[in-house]
Amino acid sequence: MSLTGQIKQNISISLIILMSGIIVGIGYILDVHYAYHGFLTGMAIVFAFFTSAGSYWYSDRLVLSLTNAREASYSGYTYLHNITEGLSMAAGIPKPKLFIIDDPAANAFATGRNPANGVIVVSTGLLNLLNRQEIEGVIAHEIGHIKNYDVLLGTIAAVLVGSVVILRDVMLRFGFRRGVKRGEGGNPILLIIGVLLLILAPFFMTIIKFAVSRQREFLADATSAYLTRHPDGLIKALEKLETNFASEAMAHLYIVNPFSQSFDQLYLFSTHPPIEARVLRLKSIRGL
Amino acid sequence: MWFLYVVLGVGLLGVYLYNRLIVLKMRVNNSWRQIDVQLKRRVDLIPNLIETVKGYASHEKELFAKVTELRSIIAGGGSVKEISEANNMLTGALKSLFAVAEAYPALKANQNFLMLQEELSGTENKIAFARQFYNDTVMISAVQVFPNNMVATIFSFKEAEYFAIPEEEGEVTKVSF
Numbered sequence: 001m002s003l004t005g006q007i008k009q010n011i012s013i014s015l016i017i018l019m020s021g022i023i024v025g026i027g028y029i030l031d032v033h034y035a036y037h038g039f040l041t042g043m044a045i046v047f048a049f050f051t052s053a054g055s056y057w058y059s060d061r062l063v064l065s066l067t068n069a070r071e072a073s074y075s076g077y078t079y080l081h082n083i084t085e086g087l088s089m090a091a092g093i094p095k096p097k098l099f100i101i102d103d104p105a106a107n108a109f110a111t112g113r114n115p116a117n118g119v120i121v122v123s124t125g126l127l128n129l130l131n132r133q134e135i136e137g138v139i140a141h142e143i144g145h146i147k148n149y150d151v152l153l154g155t156i157a158a159v160l161v162g163s164v165v166i167l168r169d170v171m172l173r174f175g176f177r178r179g180v181k182r183g184e185g186g187n188p189i190l191l192i193i194g195v196l197l198l199i200l201a202p203f204f205m206t207i208i209k210f211a212v213s214r215q216r217e218f219l220a221d222a223t224s225a226y227l228t229r230h231p232d233g234l235i236k237a238l239e240k241l242e243t244n245f246a247s248e249a250m251a252h253l254y255i256v257n258p259f260s261q262s263f264d265q266l267y268l269f270s271t272h273p274p275i276e277a278r279v280l281r282l283k284s285i286r287g288l
Numbered sequence: 289m290w291f292l293y294v295v296l297g298v299g300l301l302g303v304y305l306y307n308r309l310i311v312l313k314m315r316v317n318n319s320w321r322q323i324d325v326q327l328k329r330r331v332d333l334i335p336n337l338i339e340t341v342k343g344y345a346s347h348e349k350e351l352f353a354k355v356t357e358l359r360s361i362i363a364g365g366g367s368v369k370e371i372s373e374a375n376n377m378l379t380g381a382l383k384s385l386f387a388v389a390e391a392y393p394a395l396k397a398n399q400n401f402l403m404l405q406e407e408l409s410g411t412e413n414k415i416a417f418a419r420q421f422y423n424d425t426v427m428i429s430a431v432q433v434f435p436n437n438m439v440a441t442i443f444s445f446k447e448a449e450y451f452a453i454p455e456e457e458g459e460v461t462k463v464s465f
Contacts, residue, residue, distance in 0.1 A: 078410070
């Protein structure tokens with residue numbers, strides 16, 4: 001598929017809409033059936049929103065304090081600053097802040113709730129492993145995450161998963177009493193479907209959340225190719241990174257999945273698409 | 289009554305489209321200025337570069353004179369055409385300056401020179417990225433699309449020009465050993 005086609009194709013948004021649809025569906029069956037009139041579902045979303053609001057708003061500071069990253073000095077990392085400034089000019093966003101992690105494992109990630117608060121963190125291992133062109137591809141990928149508001153989208157996905165979990169817990173514990181107490185009975189089949197949905201929904205929602213994350217990785221790859229006009233930098237970087245694995249959590253923020261995996265084994269539960277698939281897509285860009 | 293609503297609707301749409309074109313125009317202007325900022329930065333780096341290189345390669349006088357002259361043309365402010373021509377020539381002159389530096393191992397090991405080289409190649413890249421962004425901005429700002437084109441005709445908005453590379457830069461440089 002062509003480059004602009006890959007950027008415009010927005011599967012992740014459709015997935016978010018699907019997640020919202022699942023919540024509305026469950027909310028409809030349970031709330032209407034038990035005469036809560038949407039109150040419970042609304043409360044679950046509000047509650048999930050507030051638990052995620054902090055990690056969204058302080059996403060930059062939070063991750064930095066967790067990872068022990070230090071700010072990259074201009075004199076020590078001039079080339080990195082130059083690469084980042086140039087690429088953010090090409091993307092039309094303010095230059096993100098640059099941080100360094102002292103870690104021999106090669107990796108990089110981006111965070112920040114909007115481009116004005118963008119932060120890019122790279123490990124010393126990445127800087128040692130890759131040459132300038134490859135680093136440019138990686139930084140462009142991270143700038144893609146910032147430009148595409150992936151922290152915002154990730155937060156929305158987390159809120160949706162969170163609210164379905166809250167809804168399940170509340171309903172399984174207290175929710176069904178009310179209907180029984182009032183003797184409203186209702187349709188038992190609908191009740192069974194409702195309970196089944198409630199139990200299964202968090203599982204499905206989590207899988208969809210991972211799918212959203214993988215879609216955003218493809219999008220950031222395409223954005224990287226668009227900014228550098230040279231997909232080979234990122235292709236070579238990914239191929240080099242394939243043999244390098246990190247040991248940290250927060251996998252969804254990284255350029256490659258830090259946990260080793262085989263293609264089909266953990267695919268449903270991985271934040272990143274397999275590197276082979278990403279390289280294949282990038283090569284299809286190059287071919288056009 | 290419905291007639292009034294139609295007039296109001298068309299009026300609001302017109303205001304919206306007009307404002308959007310204004311915003312896009314400002315965005316194009318801004319991205320054009322980004323290129324200027326980088327060109328200015330490159331010019332500012334030159335005196336320092338000449339000073340450093342002079343210490344090692346004092347007999348490359350011709351090259352120094354040319355770079356200094358181009359710099360003064362750009363800094364002195366001439367017509368837009370003169371300045372852009374001087375900038376294009378400066379790109380070539382700096383390339384040959386760095387090629388010359390290859391012949392002086394002591395210069396290549398100089399910390400200050402290495403820093404300037406990184407600074408200048410970084411700036412060259414930024415000029416390229418700024419031009420790329422300018423062209424991207426021009427592309428989305430197309431006033432040819434309906435109904436933008438009607439508003440553009442009424443208020444005489446013109447399509448911004450793409451940045452095109454100068455003829456001589458388009459040719460592939462021959463490398464001989």
